[in-house]
Amino acid sequence: MPKCTIDGxxxxxxxxxNLIEIARRVGVEIPYFCYHPGLTxxxxxxxxxxEVEKMPKxxxxxxxxxxxxxxxxxxxxxxxxxxxxxxxxLLVNHPLDCPICDKSGECDLQDNSFKFGDSKMRTSEERRxxxxxxxxxxxxxxxxxxxxxxxxxxxxAEVAGVREMVAIQxxxxxxxxxxxxxxxxxxxxGNYADICPTGSLTLKDFRFRKRAWMLKKTATVxxxxxxxxxxxxxxxxxxxxxxxxxxxxxINKYWLCDEGRFNxxxxxxxxxxxxxQVSGVKATWNDAMASSKxxxxxxxxxxxxGSDLTQEEAKLMMDFAPRxxxxxxxxxxxxxxxxxxAGDAAADSFLKRKxxxxxxxxxxxxxxxxxxxIPSGTDAVxxxxxxxxxxxxxxxxxxxxxxxxxxxxxxxxxxAILPGASFAEKDGTIVNYEGREQKIRRAVxxxxxxxxxxxxxxxxxxxxxxxxxxxxxVA
Amino acid sequence: xxxxxxxxxxxxxxxxxxxARSLAYxxxxxxxxxxxxxAFSMSSDAIIxxxxxxxxxxxxxxxxxxxxxxxxxxxQSTKTKYLVCNADESEPxxxxxxxxxxxxxxxxxxxxxxxxxxxxSSVGYIYIRGEYTREAKLLDAAIDEAYEKGYLGxxxxxxxxxxxxxxxxxAGAYICGEETGLLNSLEGKRGEPRVxxxxxxxxxxxxxxxxxxxxxxxxxxxFIINKxxxxxxKLGKLEKSGGTRLFSxxxxxxxxxxxxxxxxxxxxxxxxxDVCGGVLGGKxxxxxxxxxxxxxxxxxxxxxxVADIEPIMKIGSMLGSAAIMVIHEDQCMVKLIQRITKFYAxxxxxxxxxxxxxxxxxxxxxxxxxxxxxxxxxxxxxxDITNNINGKTLCALxxxxxxxxxxxxxxxxxxFEAYIRGEKHA
Numbered sequence: 001m002p003k004c005t006i007d008g009x010x011x012x013x014x015x016x017x018n019l020i021e022i023a024r025r026v027g028v029e030i031p032y033f034c035y036h037p038g039l040t041x042x043x044x045x046x047x048x049x050x051e052v053e054k055m056p057k058x059x060x061x062x063x064x065x066x067x068x069x070x071x072x073x074x075x076x077x078x079x080x081x082x083x084x085x086x087x088x089x090l091l092v093n094h095p096l097d098c099p100i101c102d103k104s105g106e107c108d109l110q111d112n113s114f115k116f117g118d119s120k121m122r123t124s125e126e127r128r129x130x131x132x133x134x135x136x137x138x139x140x141x142x143x144x145x146x147x148x149x150x151x152x153x154x155x156x157a158e159v160a161g162v163r164e165m166v167a168i169q170x171x172x173x174x175x176x177x178x179x180x181x182x183x184x185x186x187x188x189x190g191n192y193a194d195i196c197p198t199g200s201l202t203l204k205d206f207r208f209r210k211r212a213w214m215l216k217k218t219a220t221v222x223x224x225x226x227x228x229x230x231x232x233x234x235x236x237x238x239x240x241x242x243x244x245x246x247x248x249x250x251i252n253k254y255w256l257c258d259e260g261r262f263n264x265x266x267x268x269x270x271x272x273x274x275x276x277q278v279s280g281v282k283a284t285w286n287d288a289m290a291s292s293k294x295x296x297x298x299x300x301x302x303x304x305x306g307s308d309l310t311q312e313e314a315k316l317m318m319d320f321a322p323r324x325x326x327x328x329x330x331x332x333x334x335x336x337x338x339x340x341x342a343g344d345a346a347a348d349s350f351l352k353r354k355x356x357x358x359x360x361x362x363x364x365x366x367x368x369x370x371x372x373x374i375p376s377g378t379d380a381v382x383x384x385x386x387x388x389x390x391x392x393x394x395x396x397x398x399x400x401x402x403x404x405x406x407x408x409x410x411x412x413x414x415x416a417i418l419p420g421a422s423f424a425e426k427d428g429t430i431v432n433y434e435g436r437e438q439k440i441r442r443a444v445x446x447x448x449x450x451x452x453x454x455x456x457x458x459x460x461x462x463x464x465x466x467x468x469x470x471x472x473x474v475a
Numbered sequence: 476x477x478x479x480x481x482x483x484x485x486x487x488x489x490x491x492x493x494x495a496r497s498l499a500y501x502x503x504x505x506x507x508x509x510x511x512x513x514a515f516s517m518s519s520d521a522i523i524x525x526x527x528x529x530x531x532x533x534x535x536x537x538x539x540x541x542x543x544x545x546x547x548x549x550x551q552s553t554k555t556k557y558l559v560c561n562a563d564e565s566e567p568x569x570x571x572x573x574x575x576x577x578x579x580x581x582x583x584x585x586x587x588x589x590x591x592x593x594x595x596s597s598v599g600y601i602y603i604r605g606e607y608t609r610e611a612k613l614l615d616a617a618i619d620e621a622y623e624k625g626y627l628g629x630x631x632x633x634x635x636x637x638x639x640x641x642x643x644x645x646a647g648a649y650i651c652g653e654e655t656g657l658l659n660s661l662e663g664k665r666g667e668p669r670v671x672x673x674x675x676x677x678x679x680x681x682x683x684x685x686x687x688x689x690x691x692x693x694x695x696x697x698f699i700i701n702k703x704x705x706x707x708x709k710l711g712k713l714e715k716s717g718g719t720r721l722f723s724x725x726x727x728x729x730x731x732x733x734x735x736x737x738x739x740x741x742x743x744x745x746x747x748x749d750v751c752g753g754v755l756g757g758k759x760x761x762x763x764x765x766x767x768x769x770x771x772x773x774x775x776x777x778x779x780x781v782a783d784i785e786p787i788m789k790i791g792s793m794l795g796s797a798a799i800m801v802i803h804e805d806q807c808m809v810k811l812i813q814r815i816t817k818f819y820a821x822x823x824x825x826x827x828x829x830x831x832x833x834x835x836x837x838x839x840x841x842x843x844x845x846x847x848x849x850x851x852x853x854x855x856x857x858x859d860i861t862n863n864i865n866g867k868t869l870c871a872l873x874x875x876x877x878x879x880x881x882x883x884x885x886x887x888x889x890x891f892e893a894y895i896r897g898e899k900h901a
Contacts, residue, residue: 041670042670042826043670043827043869044826044827044828044869045827045828046827046828046829046867046868046869047828049867057866057867058866058867060670063670081863082863082867085829085859085862085863085867086828086829088863089828089829089831089832089833089836089863090828090832092832092836093832122856122859123836125836125839125840125843147828148825148826148828148831150826167665167825169825170648170821170822170823170824170825171820171821171822171823171824171825171830171831171834171835172820172823172825172831172832172834172835173825174825174831
């Protein structure tokens with residue numbers, strides 16, 4: 001492999017790699033704003049300019065492919081002076097409203113200003129201002145904070161496949177906006193906020209909720225469809241504040257769709273059932289468990305597993321069902337019209353898939369078949385659900401017990417509910433459409449008295465059903 | 476052209492009249508399309524060789540050797556190649572290409588067909604500035620004539636070579652004179668320069684290998700092919716600069732206009748005083764901008780420099796598009812640089828940070844100084860800003876804006892200080 005030298009360190013590289021990426025590999029940080037590994041290179045912000053021996057001018061590291069024997073100095077006097085001057089230029093018109101800006105704490109402009117800028121300000125001119133524009137339900141725009149990096153324009157055109165963000169006017173008056181001021185169309189709009197290096201484009205959903213530095217981050221996988229996009233859940237005080245994409249070059253690269261990003265809302269919905277219920281009324285775990293057992297006793301049971309459950313949960317149930325409900329049969333359900341992975345397909349040309357649950361492929365691999373209709377003679381149904389699977393229409397069965405995550409209106413007609421944990425509240429394995437096993441991780445604890453499936457089944461197996469216990473409540 | 480000096484061979488000025496624009500005149504008086512016929516009998520390498528011998532250097536401003544540029548086109552590429560004529564002539568003070576298009580359009584057309592033949596391109600565009608409505612019409616008429624007589628189109632003069640030529644009108648942006656900004660505009664995109672590399676010769680218009688040449692550069696080509704590179708080279712008086720050059724002289728001068736002079740044959744002083752009849756109203760010369768408004772200014776005692784690429788570069792300015800602007804003693808230099816800076820701030824495309832923010836900042840500071848709100852530190856700040864822009868931008872517009880400011884502050888500092896001290900008012 002060819003080699004070049006960056007700040008005295010010899011580095012191997014492969015053809016076409018740019019200096020920012022190569023330097024990063026040896027721990028040398030070259031600051032930048034407009035560069036993004038998932039977008040084309042435009043070399044506009046000029047922040048990443050470095051000194052390359054034998055070249056008279058500073059070279060932008062983002063657009064300079066390494067060459068054999070190239071000697072690069074990222075911290076030469078000229079490079080440092082350039083970083084200072086770019087920071088100064090960018091702040092000539094930036095409002096510096098960090099205290100009320102949502103990006104504060106995770107802002108490239110702020111971070112680079114601290115690291116590479118000068119603390120002294122030499123501008124006394126009035127700042128450039130723009131009128132605000134409503135860009136629809138996902139993104140809040142504040143053009144005054146914009147540094148014209150054009151990442152958003154490139155994301156739309158190159159990644160989301162919609163040319164909706166554009167630059168209008170020219171020079172110092174350049175405004176980054178949507179065509180004719182229309183609301184954003186893409187259903188990947190949340191990414192605009194992720195890639196914006198300032199607080200110009202922020203998420204309406206997250207605005208004013210938490211300061212970035214208060215968030216605790218858990219690496220997990222989105223459960224929005226069978227794609228298995230990698231993401232992070234950000235929470236504070238056991239409350240999910242937002243979900244953001246986590247880079248995985250083989251699955252979702254740097255991106256996440258809005259459906260996946262905002263999917264977490266159902267887990268914090270106030271209509272979510274987080275206490276056990278018997279016939280629609282809040283009950284103790286013991287009473288709900290006792291009622292369930294009584295209701296199912298001697299019945300011919302069908303167990304329906306949501307394909308939003310993990311492999312571990314499915315296996316537990318495969319083990320548990322034959323013993324607890326002898327003669328029962330087991331099916332999976334999830335997305336209407338999709339019985340098996342064969343019915344799954346890409347839903348658009350980017351990330352989304354038709355199966356709106358995360359683990360269809362996994363359950364299928366465990367040998368569970370898709371639910372079609374209730375076998376004749378069935379007189380009870382146990383429905384397990386992670387929270388996203390669409391509950392199928394079940395006719396002619398009077399006894400239905402729900403285990404897992406349900407909203408009030410979804411539980412209508414169920415004789416008992418044993419509340420469970422959503423994807424954000426448990427660890428487990430899911431298998432995406434291409435057979436890739438991935439781990440989901442617990443970011444928050446289940447709300448109210450909701451229990452992990454393993455706990456619920458353990459309780460089912462060992463509880464004494466004593467009425468005395470039920471008064472105190474087991475949970 | 477009353478002031479045009481004689482005593483040396485000129486290529487253009489004797490034809491700069493309305494009669495010359497017809498094909499009939501071009502064929503009978505200017506050996507029209509004989510160079511093309513000759514070129515068809517030559518190999519591409521031989522033509523490039525002749526171009527190199529001619530020492531023709533790009534007349535748009537950068538002064539890059541044309542023969543060498545043509546040689547950059549990758550011969551093996553199977554992509555459609557393009558030859559684009561930069562007729563944007565947007566550098567303030569420059570108006571020589573206008574005369575070529577107005578009076579001798581067939582020279583340009585013939586030069587382009589030869590260029591296309593040499594680089595293997597069958598598609599040519601003339602990107603002309605939006606304000607040149609009349610010239611665009613004249614070019615279209617000349618192109619129609621050339622198509623009619625078989626000098627454009629299919630199988631030109633029985634050579635088997637096809638070449639189509641289209642006039643594309645710009646919408647009036649300075650930045651579209653920058654070759655990659657021009658290509659973006661030609662493609663229907665925003666007129667914003669592209670990151671280089673790749674250079675247009677590798678990936679230019681519509682992704683194909685492209686050569687972008689100035690009008691005068693291309694119009695020189697038929698002469699070179701007809702009479703030989705060596706002959707052309709000898710028209711110039713300096714070793715590296717061949718041919719004659721069209722100078723656009725404007726400002727406080729008695730006889731402004733377009734003059735054709737041997738490359739490197741005259742000093743600025745000779746051009747101003749001998750060729751152009753001296754400073755307007757017999758006033759004292761104060762300053763000269765030697766190569767369009769982006770060239771750093773020269774003071775009256777710097778004008779004994781030969782008006783060519785290297786000599787002017789040596790004293791810290793540039794010949795650029797050979798647009799000489801003469802400034803006499805009554806001109807306030809602060810007001811002048813305010814106007815020039817306002818132009819560049821207005822014309823900055825806004826892509827890259829130093830140019831977008833820096834040009835406007837400089838304008839604001841100069842504006843403040845003019846209105847009596849300046850501080851002495853502002854002059855150092857201006858110099859700092861020019862340093863921070865110079866050489867750090869995506870294209871040359873930043874340098875074009877910074878160079879003049881730096882030179883004005885350096886050479887005419889007392890005038891700025893007078894405003895700051897309140898001795899002068901706008």
